Amino acid sequence: MSKGLPKRSEDYSLWYNELVKKADLAENSAVRGCMVIKPYGYSIWEKMQAELDRMFKETGHTNAYFPLFIPKSYLSKEASHVEGFAKECAVVTHYRLKNSEDGSEVIVDPDAKLEEELIVRPTSETVIWSTYKNWIQSYRDLPLLVNQWANVVRWEMRTRLFLRTAEFLWQEGHTAHATKQEAIEETVQMMHVYATFAEQFMALPVVKGVKTENERFAGAEDTYCIEAMMQDGKALQAGTSHFLGQNFAKAFDVKFATKEGKLDFVWGTSWGVSTRLMGALIMAHSDDNGLVLPPKLAPIQVVIVPIYKGEEQLDAISEKAKELMAALRAKGISVKFDNRDTHKPGFKFAEYELKGVPVRIAIGPKDLENNSVEIARRDLLSKQTVSLADVEIGTFVEELLAEIQDSIYQKAKTFQTEHITEVNSWEEFQEVLEKKGGFLSAHWDGTGETEEKIKTLTKATIRCIPLDAKEEAGTCILTGQPSARRVLFAKAY
Amino acid sequence: MSKGLPKRSEDYSLWYNELVKKADLAENSAVRGCMVIKPYGYSIWEKMQAELDRMFKETGHTNAYFPLFIPKSYLSKEASHVEGFAKECAVVTHYRLKNSEDGSEVIVDPDAKLEEELIVRPTSETVIWSTYKNWIQSYRDLPLLVNQWANVVRWEMRTRLFLRTAEFLWQEGHTAHATKQEAIEETVQMMHVYATFAEQFMALPVVKGVKTENERFAGAEDTYCIEAMMQDGKALQAGTSHFLGQNFAKAFDVKFATKEGKLDFVWGTSWGVSTRLMGALIMAHSDDNGLVLPPKLAPIQVVIVPIYKGEEQLDAISEKAKELMAALRAKGISVKFDNRDTHKPGFKFAEYELKGVPVRIAIGPKDLENNSVEIARRDLLSKQTVSLADVEIGTFVEELLAEIQDSIYQKAKTFQTEHITEVNSWEEFQEVLEKKGGFLSAHWDGTGETEEKIKTLTKATIRCIPLDAKEEAGTCILTGQPSARRVLFAKAY
Numbered sequence: 003m004s005k006g007l008p009k010r011s012e013d014y015s016l017w018y019n020e021l022v023k024k025a026d027l028a029e030n031s032a033v034r035g036c037m038v039i040k041p042y043g044y045s046i047w048e049k050m051q052a053e054l055d056r057m058f059k060e061t062g063h064t065n066a067y068f069p070l071f072i073p074k075s076y077l078s079k080e081a082s083h084v085e086g087f088a089k090e091c092a093v094v095t096h097y098r099l100k101n102s103e104d105g106s107e108v109i110v111d112p113d114a115k116l117e118e119e120l121i122v123r124p125t126s127e128t129v130i131w132s133t134y135k136n137w138i139q140s141y142r143d144l145p146l147l148v149n150q151w152a153n154v155v156r157w158e159m160r161t162r163l164f165l166r167t168a169e170f171l172w173q174e175g176h177t178a179h180a181t182k183q184e185a186i187e188e189t190v191q192m193m194h195v196y197a198t199f200a201e202q203f204m205a206l207p208v209v210k211g212v213k214t215e216n217e218r219f220a221g222a223e224d225t226y227c228i229e230a231m232m233q234d235g236k237a238l239q240a241g242t243s244h245f246l247g248q249n250f251a252k253a254f255d256v257k258f259a260t261k262e263g264k265l266d267f268v269w270g271t272s273w274g275v276s277t278r279l280m281g282a283l284i285m286a287h288s289d290d291n292g293l294v295l296p297p298k299l300a301p302i303q304v305v306i307v308p309i310y311k312g313e314e315q316l317d318a319i320s321e322k323a324k325e326l327m328a329a330l331r332a333k334g335i336s337v338k339f340d341n342r343d344t345h346k347p348g349f350k351f352a353e354y355e356l357k358g359v360p361v362r363i364a365i366g367p368k369d370l371e372n373n374s375v376e377i378a379r380r381d382l383l384s385k386q387t388v389s390l391a392d393v394e395i396g397t398f399v400e401e402l403l404a405e406i407q408d409s410i411y412q413k414a415k416t417f418q419t420e421h422i423t424e425v426n427s428w429e430e431f432q433e434v435l436e437k438k439g440g441f442l443s444a445h446w447d448g449t450g451e452t453e454e455k456i457k458t459l460t461k462a463t464i465r466c467i468p469l470d471a472k473e474e475a476g477t478c479i480l481t482g483q484p485s486a487r488r489v490l491f492a493k494a495y
Numbered sequence: 496m497s498k499g500l501p502k503r504s505e506d507y508s509l510w511y512n513e514l515v516k517k518a519d520l521a522e523n524s525a526v527r528g529c530m531v532i533k534p535y536g537y538s539i540w541e542k543m544q545a546e547l548d549r550m551f552k553e554t555g556h557t558n559a560y561f562p563l564f565i566p567k568s569y570l571s572k573e574a575s576h577v578e579g580f581a582k583e584c585a586v587v588t589h590y591r592l593k594n595s596e597d598g599s600e601v602i603v604d605p606d607a608k609l610e611e612e613l614i615v616r617p618t619s620e621t622v623i624w625s626t627y628k629n630w631i632q633s634y635r636d637l638p639l640l641v642n643q644w645a646n647v648v649r650w651e652m653r654t655r656l657f658l659r660t661a662e663f664l665w666q667e668g669h670t671a672h673a674t675k676q677e678a679i680e681e682t683v684q685m686m687h688v689y690a691t692f693a694e695q696f697m698a699l700p701v702v703k704g705v706k707t708e709n710e711r712f713a714g715a716e717d718t719y720c721i722e723a724m725m726q727d728g729k730a731l732q733a734g735t736s737h738f739l740g741q742n743f744a745k746a747f748d749v750k751f752a753t754k755e756g757k758l759d760f761v762w763g764t765s766w767g768v769s770t771r772l773m774g775a776l777i778m779a780h781s782d783d784n785g786l787v788l789p790p791k792l793a794p795i796q797v798v799i800v801p802i803y804k805g806e807e808q809l810d811a812i813s814e815k816a817k818e819l820m821a822a823l824r825a826k827g828i829s830v831k832f833d834n835r836d837t838h839k840p841g842f843k844f845a846e847y848e849l850k851g852v853p854v855r856i857a858i859g860p861k862d863l864e865n866n867s868v869e870i871a872r873r874d875l876l877s878k879q880t881v882s883l884a885d886v887e888i889g890t891f892v893e894e895l896l897a898e899i900q901d902s903i904y905q906k907a908k909t910f911q912t913e914h915i916t917e918v919n920s921w922e923e924f925q926e927v928l929e930k931k932g933g934f935l936s937a938h939w940d941g942t943g944e945t946e947e948k949i950k951t952l953t954k955a956t957i958r959c960i961p962l963d964a965k966e967e968a969g970t971c972i973l974t975g976q977p978s979a980r981r982v983l984f985a986k987a988y
Binding site: 032108 | 524530537541558612
């Protein structure tokens with residue numbers, strides 16, 4: 003039943019890599035650091051996109067599209083921004099190939115050099131704020147609430163499918179406001195939207211918080227985030243929402259006439275989630291048998307597998323399967339009937355387990371006799387025989403899917419709760435980090451130096467200052483300096 | 496009422512450029528040849544995407560995502576393909592910026608040079624077929640029916656918003672088949688899907704046909720196309736579907752085990768439509784007052800404008816508007832109530848005309864008294880007073896929208912029919928092309944030389960050999976050589 007997957011307990015990292023490939027989610031391409039998102043993986047991403055897009059629109063945002071390329075000089079306009087992104091960007095320098103003189107190969111045409119090099123966008127603040135300058139004149143043009151779905155490129159040296167790739171897909175919201183207060187409210191709102199999406203659709207509990215200065219987005223005044231916990235206890239930053247202050251407005255000279263007739267710089271936010279969420283989804287719930295998908299994001303929610311000998315039995319089972327499919331589809335449930343005669347039921351069972359289909363219905367000759375079906379849950383690997391005389395199958399499966407969604411969430415929530423540990427000394431910090439992992443709730447003196455030192459010593463970073471952190475006098479675990487509240491440390495993806 | 500738009504009759508080209516900008520569809524960015532698609536324009540593109548995506552899925556295709564970058568050597572593997580695309584591609588040569596030695600500017604780091612240059616995809620056949628090599632082993636893996644929504648870059652020297660931009664958005668389908676026959680059927684099917692979309696959603700009549708060898712996609716054995724006619728009589732290629740033969744399979748060594756146990760190269764197709772369709776939509780239907788949008792693609796189908804003096808009247812009208820909105824939304828109609836008090840009704844009327852909202856409902860105090868509304872059609876600029884006692888407003892508007900959709904199509908169809916002219920001599924060809932424009936149905940000797948000569952002399956190209964062209968003996972308009980059927984010539988975008 004292991005489908006050749008390594009066990010999580012033996013090699014979590016290898017387990018993840020193999021699962022992503024074997025479940026047909028993604029693979030490495032021949033282009034360094036760039037992945038191919040395969041159809042099954044992409045269909046999960048499409049479901050994520052659809053829900054997020056709906057949530058963005060319900061909160062008043064519209065989509066637009068901005069250029070892939072950013073002139074080198076734009077990136078440089080916001081000082082800390084270029085500092086953060088210049089080291090890992092793809093640079094376009096030429097615009098033509100030609101045949102070499104001896105005709106043996108195709109080379110870059112040296113005569114086709116760009117006057118100014120172009121950067122493939124690592125994020126779009128600069129190109130968008132240079133555009134906003136023309137869109138915003140007065141308070142009447144505000145707020146401007148725009149999102150884009152796009153590909154971005156960051157030239158990472160060590161890449162992993164979904165978690166860290168040179169090119170990835172994401173959405174980036176970029177909003178402009180008349181007041182600081184309103185921009186902060188937008189920033190916080192979008193963090194909550196991400197948290198709601200993670201918890202209600204991905205079945206992924208998250209901690210909401212604020213980043214420290216060291217971990218802040220390059221160019222932001224504050225970065226809000228949602229931090230999720232993977233099954234190996236490591237943290238995964240699942241979404242960020244940045245309050246940009248007036249930094250980009252000042253860099254690109256975006257001013258507006260206020261109601262009172264004065265000129266002022268605009269306040270900005272940006273926020274994004276990416277195909278990284280796919281990595282979080284996979285790592286948070288899956289097991290040694292394969293993917294476990296929350297029903298709300300599963301491309302196929304129910305698979306029906308016939309168990310038969312000979313055409314005649316298959317015909318009778320197919321009739322029954324059609325009835326079931328009609329009942330399930332009437333409830334908006336996506337269902338597949340796998341009647342391939344090239345594969346045995348056992349093979350199919352293993353395949354759908356690997357691919358994380360939440361519910362499997364098996365129908366055999368005995369079931370026909372008894373007017374029953376066998377219903378299996380992927381998350382618990384449990385089975386039950388259900389008499390079709392006793393239940394309306396559409397309602398039954400609908401309720402079962404809701405129960406699975408909730409159960410997957412509760413399991414992850416329990417794991418998260420059990421793995422957030424309060425520690426009060428440096429020894430305890432090191433011991434818990436090494437032996438138990440998870441998030442460490444600890445006092446910290448608030449300085450970047452201490453944060454950096456802890457990172458160097460243990461590889462743990464401050465994931466966030468949780469929004470719900472209580473005021474609590476304490477002393478920094480490393481320096482003993484006073485601290486007013488605990489922050490969350492963890493090793494992270 | 497002209498909103499500062501130039502008249503089509505005076506300067507069609509300027510009219511188009513101004514309309515795209517004034518209707519908030521798109522604008523040029525600071526990056527040469529790259530456009531910004533503004534929220535209103537993007538919302539139309541999203542409607543197009545949604546319908547096309549549905550049609551692709553209904554014909555068995557799934558979406559996936561392949562890398563933005565293509566190694567230079569991949570592009571070169573198919574000889575005619577590199578010939579077609581090498582001259583206009585963005586080339587990534589470095590992966591890092593750094594501060595110059597004196598710290599005054601940010602420069603490309605010469606130490607961060609790529610071993611092999613990467614091309615920003617102008618189309619994805621090469622990167623996709625290099626991937627398919629690993630996905631396809633046996634006939635059981637076929638057909639492979641994949642589509643991707645993506646951005647592509649072709650370094651065009653002369654660009655126009657939507658029609659020809661360095662970066663554009665598109666979808667590209669890439670399928671692999673076991674037999675030549677099946678691949679050809681797929682190619683033809685997708686051409687029909689495009690034609691159906693153009694005619695039923697864009698209200699745009701098209702001619703279906705096959706390209707001549709000169710106009711074929713670089714790497715294809717046959718290119719099928721749909722050709723639309725703009726109001727200035729010029730042609731716009733609205734979609735292409737390519738039968739690739741075994742060209743890319745051979746270039747990337749993609750073989751499969753047949754049912755009979757032999758090894759054979761796979762047969763391929765590719766097909767795409769792009770944001771160019773936005774240009775076609777705008778140019779085909781709009782008038783001197785602004786956009787005319789077919790209701791099926793209009794982001795806002797109905798706008799309600801209150802005509803009032805003072806709060807009290809507005810309150811009463813708002814009540815009525817809410818009733819209407821509920822009735823319209825119950826029919827799935829998208830409706831906006833514009834109760835801004837910062838703009839007068841006349842301003843709003845002009846704005847929604849410019850933006851092509853198909854139906855405008857005005858409600859004034861007289862209407863409240865009479866239980867009526869004024870309903871205006873954007874396409875005909877006509878108005879009527881409708882008594883709400885006589886009609887169910889939801890049904891009335893639903894039928895009106897269907898009538899408008901059909902009427903816009905019929906108008907374009909009539910224009911197209913009137914502007915396809917049979918010509919039988921070189922003199923006639925030149926005269927009709929110059930004085931009337933449109934598509935010229937003429938005999939041609941079938942050689943690339945003659946085609947090229949006609950293009951040089953008149954700027955007219957062969958748009959396609961129509962699928963429904965009758966066998967008809969004739970003589971080439973230029974050379975007098977024998978010809979078996981007429982082809983369509985036109986000047987084109």
